[in-house]
Amino acid sequence: MARKTKAEAEQTRRQIIDAARKVFHTLGVSRTTLEKIAQEAGVTRGAVYWHFKDKQDLFFAVRExxxxxxxxxxxxxxxxxxxxxxxxxxxxxxxxxxxxxxxxxxxxxxxxxxxxxxxxxxxxxxxxxxxxxxxxxxxxxxxxxxxxxxxxxxxxxxxxxxxxxxxxxxxxxxxxxxxxxxxxxxxxxxxxxxxxxxxxxxxxx
Amino acid sequence: MARKTKAEAEQTRRQIIDAARKVFHTLGVSRTTLEKIAQEAGVTRGAVYWHFKDKQDLFFAVRExxxxxxxxxxxxxxxxxxxxxxxxxxxxxxxxxxxxxxxxxxxxxxxxxxxxxxxxxxxxxxxxxxxxxxxxxxxxxxxxxxxxxxxxxxxxxxxxxxxxxxxxxxxxxxxxxxxxxxxxxxxxxxxxxxxxxxxxxxxxx
DNA sequence: TTGGATACAATCGTACATGTATGTATAACG
DNA sequence: CGTTATACATACATGTACGATTGTATCCAA
Structure with a gap:
């Protein structure tokens, strides 16, 4: 995968947050796997781990x-x-x-x-x-x-x-x-x- | 392990429920493993699976x-x-x-x-x-x-x-x-x- | 008293989820 | 225009929870 523009990166970050909110809502926080969030966002776990430290960090981002x-x-x-x-x-x-x-x-x-x-x-x-x-x-x-x-x-x-x-x-x-x-x-x-x-x-x- | 009396079995059942409540409270339901409940109750997972179908069943028992x-x-x-x-x-x-x-x-x-x-x-x-x-x-x-x-x-x-x-x-x-x-x-x-x-x-x- | 049924303990294989490490193509920058 | 950090994708190693199976000693009932 090639490197994206700053704007594109920011967009994928928001896609991940939106996907996380959706999966958190349907599966609950604990049963939500970063793999499922990544699939919902159309990326891989690598992207999730690039933008967020772990699931807790993503949870806080959704809340904020x-x-x-x-x-x-x-x-x-x-x-x-x-x-x-x-x-x-x-x-x-x-x-x-x-x-x-x-x-x-x-x-x-x-x-x-x-x-x-x-x-x-x-x-x-x-x-x-x-x-x-x-x-x-x-x-x-x-x-x-x-x-x-x-x-x-x-x-x-x-x-x-x-x-x-x-x-x-x-x-x-x-x-x-x-x-x-x-x-x-x-x-x-x-x-x-x-x-x-x-x-x-x-x-x- | 030998078979217990009916009264003894009922007591271990209550022990498991009490242990489940404690572990549920400290770890949350999803992070609670039946192994930890068993340890807290002083039994093995076999005893838990004998008295309860799964974690959900135990959760309902705690609630009731x-x-x-x-x-x-x-x-x-x-x-x-x-x-x-x-x-x-x-x-x-x-x-x-x-x-x-x-x-x-x-x-x-x-x-x-x-x-x-x-x-x-x-x-x-x-x-x-x-x-x-x-x-x-x-x-x-x-x-x-x-x-x-x-x-x-x-x-x-x-x-x-x-x-x-x-x-x-x-x-x-x-x-x-x-x-x-x-x-x-x-x-x-x-x-x-x-x-x-x-x-x-x-x-x- | 004797043959189940009971009340567990111990063991095993499977399935994931996590974190990390590495690869890589490109945008950004001087 | 070359270099470097970026923005991911891919692959791997580890841990761990679960469900099922099997073993077994004892109680209970006929």
């Missing part, structure tokens, strides 16, 4: 590829909705997560891999710790939004911003989990919107 | 061993608290789940295996479907309790029993998930009790 934009979008929504109605901002942010998961199959696949197709043990425990960190960050962001809502009298009196933020994180975690657990891809139905709306409405003054 | 009592206890609590204050019954039921997880290490290990140390693909997908079924059953039970609360004017007006039940399921799912995600075993702190209390208080009239 899809989750970062989703988390960033949540933060934006939360921040720019801070001035008018923080609670509405939170509701929009929650809803947006599911609309993204509905519209972006690769993002949904990545999430399903992380939740249902990976065993968090040994060298994969750092991923779990990072997820923990993301949840803590989200809790802090939500706490700030709830506090701003409280300052404007929008939050139901007697509620602790920190506590309601924690509960929202748990609600979101469980909802995403159950959203992805179904056999066929879930959809953002009116009932689902009502569920999120109710979660916020319960906290509104 | 610990989750059934926990689910049953939840149902009992929900039912016998139905007469006086259904909302208090739900709160007790939720709290009980975490106290059980705190006090029963084997139950916590089993839950951690199911959530973080297993890849739900191919022959393991039935387990995921069964978890879905359990969540749906719980949602129905909760819906009944919320409806009884509504009939007695204890539920906040304007709330749909089905919707609040769904949200409680998601809250519980996420809370259990995050409860188990931490590096060291979590504890039922006053803050945790306050969180559950808040979840119910938000729904009380």
């Amino acid at each position: 590829h899809a989750t970062l934009p989703l988390v960033d979008q949540v933060d934006e929504r939360l921040l720019d909705a801070g001035q008018a109605d923080p609670l509405a901002g939170i509701e929009q942010a929650l809803l947006r997560i599911f609309t993204v998961l509905e519209g972006d199959p690769s993002a949904r696949e990545t999430f399903e891999i992380m939740i249902f197709r990976c065993e968090y043990v040994a060298e994969f425990t750092p991923v779990l710790e990072r997820i923990n960190g993301s949840c803590d960050d989200l809790a802090i962001k939500l706490q700030g939004a709830y506090r701003r809502a409280a300052e404007r009298g929008l939050l139901r009196p007697g509620l602790d911003p920190a506590l309601v933020a924690q509960e929202t994180v748990y609600f979101l975690t469980g909802a995403v989990d159950r959203w992805l657990a179904g056999p066929e891809p879930a959809r953002v139905t009116p009932a689902w919107r009502a569920l999120i709306a109710q979660h916020i409405a319960l906290r509104r003054a | 061993h610990a989750t059934l009592p926990l689910v049953d206890q939840v149902d009992e609590r929900l039912l016998d608290a139905g007469q006086a204050d259904p909302l208090a019954g739900i709160e007790q039921a939720l709290l009980r789940i975490f106290t059980v997880l705190e006090g029963d290490p084997s139950a916590r290990e089993t839950f951690e295996i199911m959530i973080f140390r297993c890849e739900y693909v191919a022959e393991f997908t039935p387990v995921l479907e069964r978890i879905n079924g359990s969540c749906d059953d719980l949602a129905i039970k909760l819906q009944g309790a919320y409806r009884r609360a509504a009939e007695r004017g204890l539920l906040r007006p304007g709330l749909d029993p089905a919707l609040v039940a769904q949200e409680t399921v998601y809250f519980l799912t996420g809370a259990v998930d995050r409860w188990l995600a931490g590096p060291e075993p979590a504890r039922v702190t006053p803050a945790w009790r306050a969180l559950i209390a808040q979840h119910i208080a938000l729904r009380r009239a």
Whole structure:
């Protein structure tokens, strides 16, 4: 095989990542062999080992590829909705997560891999710790939004911003989990919107 | 090796299940070899293959061993608290789940295996479907309790029993998930009790 | 008491998955 | 325009998990 252009090499790298996501999703991380990923990508194991150290390295690459934009979008929504109605901002942010998961199959696949197709043990425990960190960050962001809502009298009196933020994180975690657990891809139905709306409405003054 | 008594055989079977739970928990399901389980149990692979068809069969046995009592206890609590204050019954039921997880290490290990140390693909997908079924059953039970609360004017007006039940399921799912995600075993702190209390208080009239 | 049936232990062959080492043609660079 | 690093493909050696088979000592039942 001849040497490729830098651009071509970068493309094969992305092909490998896409193939890895697909095979991880269908076979699970542990049963996925680099040989199968290579076949799916139309290359040989040599190419995979050239671009990535081992399977773990590839797994991290798949993760970095899809989750970062989703988390960033949540933060934006939360921040720019801070001035008018923080609670509405939170509701929009929650809803947006599911609309993204509905519209972006690769993002949904990545999430399903992380939740249902990976065993968090040994060298994969750092991923779990990072997820923990993301949840803590989200809790802090939500706490700030709830506090701003409280300052404007929008939050139901007697509620602790920190506590309601924690509960929202748990609600979101469980909802995403159950959203992805179904056999066929879930959809953002009116009932689902009502569920999120109710979660916020319960906290509104 | 000589033949054992029926009682002795049953004991080795339990030893194998306990060993499997331990090794599953530390290595993850896929990296667990029947040889390691056998060593942990103090027997050979021959004994494991005698009592169980394969690793999947053993996995199911581990699951059946610990989750059934926990689910049953939840149902009992929900039912016998139905007469006086259904909302208090739900709160007790939720709290009980975490106290059980705190006090029963084997139950916590089993839950951690199911959530973080297993890849739900191919022959393991039935387990995921069964978890879905359990969540749906719980949602129905909760819906009944919320409806009884509504009939007695204890539920906040304007709330749909089905919707609040769904949200409680998601809250519980996420809370259990995050409860188990931490590096060291979590504890039922006053803050945790306050969180559950808040979840119910938000729904009380 | 005696012939299975039981409850394992020990052994074997097979099948892969991994990592590495090597080959090689070409793009990039000075 | 020659050299060198690149971007892979190919081949090889190693380890290891699995399933099946076989052996065997004992319990249980008739």
